[in-house]
Amino acid sequence: MTFLGMPTAPAGVGQLRGDRDFPSAAKDAVQDEQLRRNLGNATATIRAKRARTVQEVPDWEELRQAGAAIKDEVLAHLDTYLQQLEAQVVAAGGTVHWARDANEANAVVTRLVQATGSTEVVKVKSMATQEIGLNEALADAGIAAYETDLAELIVQLDHDKPSHILVPAIHKNRTEIRDVFRREMKGVPADLTDDPAELAEAARNFLRQKFLTARVAVSGINFAVAETGTLCVVESEGNGRMCLTLPETLISVMGIEKVLPTWQDLEVFLQLLPRSSTGERMNPYTSFWTGVTPGDGPQDFHLVLFDNGRTATLADPQGRAALRCIRCSACLNVCPVYERTGGHAYGSVYPGPIGAVLSPQLTGVKENPSLPFASTLCGACLDVCPVAIDIPSMLVHLREQVVQQDPHRLEAAAMTAVAYAMSSQRRWTWALRALRIGRPFARLKRLPGKAGGWTASRDLPTPPQQSFRDWWAER
Amino acid sequence: MSAREDILDRIRHAKADRSVEVPRGYRRADAATASLGLFVDRVEDYCAVVHRASLAEVPALLGRLADGRLVVPEGVPAEWLGGLTFDSDAPLSTEQLDRVDTVLTTCALAIAETGTIVLDAGPGQGRRALTLIPDHHVVVVRASQVVATVPQAVARLDPRRPQTWISGPSATSDIELQRVEGVHGPRRLDVVLVTEPNLP
């Protein structure tokens, strides 16, 4: 359903839809042994790290509640905060541009780069620019975009796609990465080994000259403070600082939901984000800037605000909380479906549990009907989400929309999704049982065994009754 | 209608406006006092090196740490620099900075719980490029500048100044999640913690 005729993200540009639906993509992915091993190792490591550093924080639950409420406040008065942000950025010497969708945002950025006369840009990792397909749009205009985040560089050099929000090359191991570097990186020593330190050094040398000579940078944004016009980028490697500091022109691109009301609100998010995403107490580098600072950093600053389906998401009271997401990727790392399929199967730049609820809302569920079913509703994502997005209930809500719109697609699109993903017999049996029991199941407050862990603290979301029973009867 | 008007209009049509109470039950800015031991512990956890020194020991220590070609921004106390040869930021071009080995700065404040050092371009800190391009950063933190928590830091900082929050040296975990220190930012971070009380 498109709420009140609100436009969703247009097709044919950017990366919110896959070439195939989730079930068929997932089927291939789970057969890739190497991919599953890489994913298994990586997600287990990062889960353990996150658990350790979160445990250390005595007021984690209070921070989470505050984080969720601050984001809800933003969504409740988004028009006010965006206008405030615009006024503050302009007052500090920046320029603000608005774009209804991916095509408009790409056109704005392309025009801004062209105005500088430069034919290349350095980029710091940004989900937003991947969502809108900016690199492709720039390439069409003859502008080369160099990804500078190590993982993004690996993916770009290999002509591959990112598969994880935070660790885009999580699906590749060190040997595969060494092979990509040997093959694609100019000037790399022929005897480059697969030692991560040596690989990082190769990337440093490869990008150094680009950083020192680049005239234009494009960045994403983690947080934008309406009260002061201050922008924030959180990173690890220093490539972000290079992009944000050295070029003459900086173009930052953000979805309209990234704004925060006040500078003080950052005291919450700068605690929630690093521990949830990399499991560090704090990431190595966080940069803040407000417009233009004479003699320090880019003297020409542009902020591009884009919608691309966010207002359509905002219009659904049961779906809008997906816009709270701060892209920490904690929900990916705990998801049993993601762990088996990896990110590519989701077809969108946003994979995992958040992708299953965000992508279909940005595009309209008609265009991503299988994603709301790419889940066992196990609830692990809600438990770790630093802004407490109730992804399981949202999935059920979106499933109902899929069924309402096109009942015939249900079996093909839906049920097979999770079946292919879940190779573990025990989990799959559990998932089936959950679906079969349907609504009565939802009344239980506590389940026996492993699944009981999370039902103790909340009610289970209720799957739509009719559709699942139909499916069960037919099968 | 402009894109701006259109988007603002869509937001109003989404009918999301309601009143939201933000519960701030977490530890606020007034909560805790900082522990220097915790700060040292957390910084070392990032593989940065911490040197405790009394004020009198600072010049000799800096003399030992500042290797190679050195740049020092305006505002670093002159009495710390006795005997050191260094460039000032005249300003230096990017190419000139690329030939500098070490940068020596002060900081705006530091956060114990997260082992973070904050630069805000204040006296002795220079512009952002200065602490980015040289491979080695030596930063002096006075004990009185260490706050306990992130909220305490946010409350003391001025958002209109450009800021860099530094928690250990540049690092990546992009290859099999194995941490590698030193990618694009300074590969070595030395923290001089001046423990002498009643500093100017």
Ligand code: SF4
């Ligand atoms: S939905 Fe929550 S857990 Fe998942 S990426 Fe977003 S903020 Fe993180």
